Structures are given as structure tokens and as C-alpha cells.
Amino acid sequence: MYKPRNFTILLLFIFSLVGCCSGKTVIVLLPDRDHQVGQIEIRNKYGVSTLSLAGDAVSVKRGDAPTPILVPDEKVKQIFADALSSEPITPEKYILYFLWDSIELSPASSLFVDEIIAEARKRASTDISVNGHTDRCGSNKFNIGLSHRRAEKVKDLLIAGGIASEAISVTSHGEGNLLIKTEDNAPEPRNRRVEVIVR
Amino acid sequence: MKHVCAVMCLLCVFRLEVARANELHIGSVKTLEGKVLILRQETKVNPVIGSRLFVKDTIKTGRNGSAGIILQDDTVFSLGPNSELAMNEFRFDPLKKDFSLVSRMIRGTFVFISGAIGKLSPESIVIETPDGTVAVRGTKFVAQIRN
Numbered sequence: 001m002y003k004p005r006n007f008t009i010l011l012l013f014i015f016s017l018v019g020c021c022s023g024k025t026v027i028v029l030l031p032d033r034d035h036q037v038g039q040i041e042i043r044n045k046y047g048v049s050t051l052s053l054a055g056d057a058v059s060v061k062r063g064d065a066p067t068p069i070l071v072p073d074e075k076v077k078q079i080f081a082d083a084l085s086s087e088p089i090t091p092e093k094y095i096l097y098f099l100w101d102s103i104e105l106s107p108a109s110s111l112f113v114d115e116i117i118a119e120a121r122k123r124a125s126t127d128i129s130v131n132g133h134t135d136r137c138g139s140n141k142f143n144i145g146l147s148h149r150r151a152e153k154v155k156d157l158l159i160a161g162g163i164a165s166e167a168i169s170v171t172s173h174g175e176g177n178l179l180i181k182t183e184d185n186a187p188e189p190r191n192r193r194v195e196v197i198v199r
Numbered sequence: 200m201k202h203v204c205a206v207m208c209l210l211c212v213f214r215l216e217v218a219r220a221n222e223l224h225i226g227s228v229k230t231l232e233g234k235v236l237i238l239r240q241e242t243k244v245n246p247v248i249g250s251r252l253f254v255k256d257t258i259k260t261g262r263n264g265s266a267g268i269i270l271q272d273d274t275v276f277s278l279g280p281n282s283e284l285a286m287n288e289f290r291f292d293p294l295k296k297d298f299s300l301v302s303r304m305i306r307g308t309f310v311f312i313s314g315a316i317g318k319l320s321p322e323s324i325v326i327e328t329p330d331g332t333v334a335v336r337g338t339k340f341v342a343q344i345r346n
Contacts, residue, residue, distance in 0.1 A: 029339075030339045038335070038338025040333055040336065041333070041334040044332070060331050066330075076341065083278060083279035083308040083341065086277045087277045087310050088229035088275060125249070127226070127269070173293070
């Protein structure tokens with residue numbers, strides 16, 4: 001027979017146990033959108049644990065070393081249902097090509113501009129990156145300028161299509177970050193480009 | 200004298216606004232559900248879809264809240280209900296090869312998907328939790344933090 005008072009003390013005792021040790025972190029590695037699985041490592045002063053296969057999971061109780069655990073797929077879907085369903089759609093990336101030594105778009109690429117504008121509108125995007133590039137013909141300094149003019153040209157086209165100027169950030173890479181690696185001064189049409197990312 | 204003070208005050212406020220507008224944003228809010236707040240310095244901001252995020256912002260979701268954000272390097276975070284995420288550091292400058300992504304998952308449920316920094320400089324990513332630090336080599340993971 002429990003006396004009510006003893007029962008209360010017992011409850012308090014249990015709560016205090018749970019209260020002091022309930023803090024914990026659970027991490028589960030998942031494949032990314034391209035079905036690739038990378039690697040993560042969780043570390044604290046008590047130990048370290050590496051996850052490298054899809055579904056690998058680790059639990060870390062507060063003040064304890066990371067410990068591998070099994071978390072069934074259904075459980076992952078259940079615990080993370082809201083976080084997973086609020087994942088934003090992937091940014092869309094476009095590459096627009098330019099004529100040699102020019103800020104004029106290639107005929108094929110000029111057809112894409114309207115598609116970019118439509119995508120930006122659909123997403124109500126306030127975050128569009130426009131990154132200018134060149135091939136390795138000409139000096140690096142000249143190419144920084146050329147890549148900047150190309151990016152500004154694309155920015156103007158987007159603004160003409162009704163996109164707010166504040167939503168667009170421009171960078172110019174010159175001949176840095178080549179799409180196709182070449183020798184210096186090699187002409188390469190695929191490097192004469194502006195990359196547009198609509199987030 | 201009073202008038203001078205008033206004009207000076209207005210000028211100060213104006214300058215602060217300009218400073219804010221010129222500061223580079225690090226990303227934006229892309230999905231929203233229920234109650235979500237951004238804590239920015241001493242103020243609380245009610246975000247809308249498209250709201251910009253700045254370094255040192257903390258994003259908080261309420262009991263029925265959830266949110267998804269995309270950073271400038273295409274890193275994705277999403278938060279389930281009762282969650283809190285602090286964006287402590289973010290630098291993404293491929294030209295100068297200067298990268299940094301430091302954020303703290305304080306409580307709740309999260310999805311993390313690495314972006315360009317995860318490809319170009321994975322060692323620059325540090326995700327802190329109350330129970331340890333996560334290093335990321337280009338991938339997606341989920342985390343649940345109970346306090």
C-alpha cells in the first residue's frame with residue numbers, strides 16, 4: 001500500500017531524475033537530393049562518432065559521449081515530419097552563354113531569359129545571384145571587367161522583365177572559376193557565360 | 200535647440216536604416232507555417248516569404264510553426280515546431296576563397312542540406328548543438344534537440 005505522501009516523493013524523485021538527464025541530441029544522416037550520401041562527424045569532449053551511411057544515427061545524452069543508435073525510417077519520418085515538409089525547393093540554376101568578347105547573349109541563351117523571369121516570379125524570389133564569367137582570352141584584368149559587364153547586362157534584362165533590382169546580386173569572376181579548364185588565352189565558348197541562380 | 204536635437208535624432212535613425220540596407224544579407228526565408236519570429240539584435244521581426252536574413256539572426260518557431268531558409272551558397276535549413284536556430288557566422292566569397300558557416304541548433308527539429316560551402320570548403324562548416332559539434336562533409340542530415 002502506498003501512502004499518498006510517499007507516492008508524491010517517489011514521483012518527485014522520478015521527475016528529478018528525468019529532469020536532470022533528459023537533454024539530448026539525435027542526429028540521422030540522410031541521402032541528399034542527388035541521392036548522394038556524405039559524411040558527418042559529431043564530437044564533444046567525451047567522444048566522437050562518424051556517420052557515413054544513409055540512415056546512420058547517433059544519440060548524444062547531455063554530458064555523455066555520442067553513441068550510435070538505430071532509428072527506423074518510419075520514426076525519422078514521424079519525428080521530422082514538419083521540418084522535412086518545410087524544406088524549401090532547390091534553387092534553380094541557369095547558364096547563359098555569350099558571344100566572343102561581347103556582352104551579347106548567344107541566340108540560344110537569349111531564349112532562356114523569359115524562363116528565368118517566370119521562375120523568379122513563381123517563387124516570389126528576393127534572392128537571385130547573377131555571376132559573370134569569361135574564357136581565358138585576354139588579360140585577367142580585362143576579363144574581370146568583361147564578366148562584370150555581362151552580369152550587369154543580364155541584371156538589366158531581368159529588371160526589364162519586372163524583377164526588382166534589390167532582389168538581384170551581381171558578382172564578376174573574370175576567368176576565375178572556369179566551367180571548362182583550359183590553357184591561358186585559349187578560346188572556349190562554354191566559359192563565356194553568366195550563371196543565374198534563382199532561390 | 201530642440202529642433203536641432205530632433206533633426207539630429209532623425210539623421211541618426213536614417214543612417215541606421217541605410218546601414219542595415221547596405222549590409223549584405225546571408226539568405227532568405229523560403230517557407231513559413233504558423234508562428235515564426237526572427238530575433239535581430241534587440242528586435243523581433245515577423246518574417247514573410249522572401250524576408251532576408253542577416254548574420255547573427257536567430258529564427259524561432261512556435262508550437263505550430265515551421266520554416267525553411269536558403270543561404271547565399273544554397274545551404275538549406277528547415278525548422279520544425281518549437282525550434283530555434285542561430286546564424287552565428289556566414290561568409291561566402293568564392294573569389295577570395297573566404298568561407299564560413301557557423302550556426303547553432305538550440306532546440307527543436309531541423310533539416311540541414313549543405314550547399315556550395317559544403318563542396319568548396321567543408322571544413323568551414325560548424326553546426327553546434329548543446330551536446331556536441333557537427334562537422335559536415337557535403338550532405339543532408341536531420342537533428343532533434345531536446346533540452
